[in-house]
Amino acid sequence: MELDFKLIGPVLLAILCAGVLAFALTPPVKILAERVGAIDVPLDDRRMHKTPIPRMGGLAIFLAFFLTSLLFLHPLDRGMQSVLLALVVIVILGVLDDIYNLHPGLKLAVQIGAACIVIFYGGIRIDHITNPFGGVKSFFALGVFEIPVTLLWIVAITNAVNFIDGLDGLACGVSCITSINMLVIALLVAEPKVALIMAALAGACLGFLPYNFNPAKIFMGDTGSTFLGFLLASVSIQGLFKAYAVVSVAVPFLLLGLPIFDIVSSVIRRLAHGKNPMQGDRGHFHHRLIDMGLSQKQSVAVAYLLTAVMGLATVLLTSTGAMKTVMVVLAVVVVGGIGFEIYSGERIKKQQEQQGQKEDAHGSD
Secondary structure: OOOOHHHHHHHHHHHHHHHHHHHHHHHHHHHHHHHHOOEEOOOOOOOOOOOOEEOOOHHHHHHHHHHHHHHHOOOOOHHHHHHHHHHHHHHHHHHHHHHHOOOHHHHHHHHHHHHHHHHHHOOOOOOEEEOOOOOOOOEEEOHHHHHHHHHHHHHHHHHHHHHOOOOOOHHHHHHHHHHHHHHHHHHHOOOHHHHHHHHHHHHHHHHHHHHHOOOOOOOOHHHHHHHHHHHHHHHHHHHHOOOOOOOOOHHHHHHOHHHHHHHHHHHHHHHHOOOOOOOOOOOOHHHHHHHOOOOHHHHHHHHHHHHHHHHHHHHHHHOOOOOHHHHHHHHHHHHHHHHHHHHHHHHHHHHHHHHHHHHHHHHHO
16 A cells, blocks of 8 residues: 555645644633633642643644634535534533533533434444454454444543543643554545544644643643544544454554553553542553653653554554564564553552661661
8 A cells, every 4th residue: 555645735734724723722722711710720649730720722722623624624524524513512521621620420421422423423333343464354243232332432532532631741642643643544545534634633733732741831621632532533433444454453442552551451440449430540651650750751752652653553554565463563562561661660669669668667666
């Protein structure tokens, strides 16, 4: 497969347009957030910032993406109409949550409703699962399970991106890298609409990041994190899952590997401790990096690196050549090794701290 060079011009223009819009819209959105009380106040040790910071910056990302999409994707097909309509619902929910801190049950119900718009109005569903290393016909249909599986996928990824939004620039940067990887894959498999959608998203994220890098001037809040998660989940189904002759089920899992890993480990950890799986704690991936002694910028850089490596694996997986399987496996091994080092390093550090406390206690005796 080769890149469709005819799309390069429109893609670059979409990135530029969305980037300029997001950069220009963020300051007025910041002022709006301060006026309506959408402020993140650090009341617990999960927050890395020490002073109140406006949130709701995701509204600037959404507006830049939405306007660029309407400009470059006319006319819209039914599937894309459903995604944009559902995103409006998600963003309204996010804005209200950033202002009023809504109940998790209410947020989950609205997310399910938005997902149903995509599933039933747009007809976007996961209707089969492909063998990552099999042939063209190596897949099986989900049948009656396609609706619940699709619903679970969209809602889970929406919250997964929300879960990793704990450090300055983390969720926005990871989503930007993921959208760029999806953009390249869409060009490889001749999905022009997906390519333009991802170009608009990448540009919007790039335009917002200068305000969101550490030390952040504004957070994107649930308005941004749930919007990014919902869009990435929906588009991965609409474009990448449909091309089963070229792309496999492994692709979206690799593209969204970091947020998927974080949400799965968080739910298991909380259930194991008898806690509500939706209740926040300080055990997320980024918290572990901070606890290892890394700074916010270093932790975000590690997350970017992991996302980029997994993204490279997905691009290789969609290309042809005898080495693609080897490269994918190698990328997964590298990511797994880094992840293991992070978790083992955290345990070692805790053991050292405990040992130091014991020695201090004996010394005082």
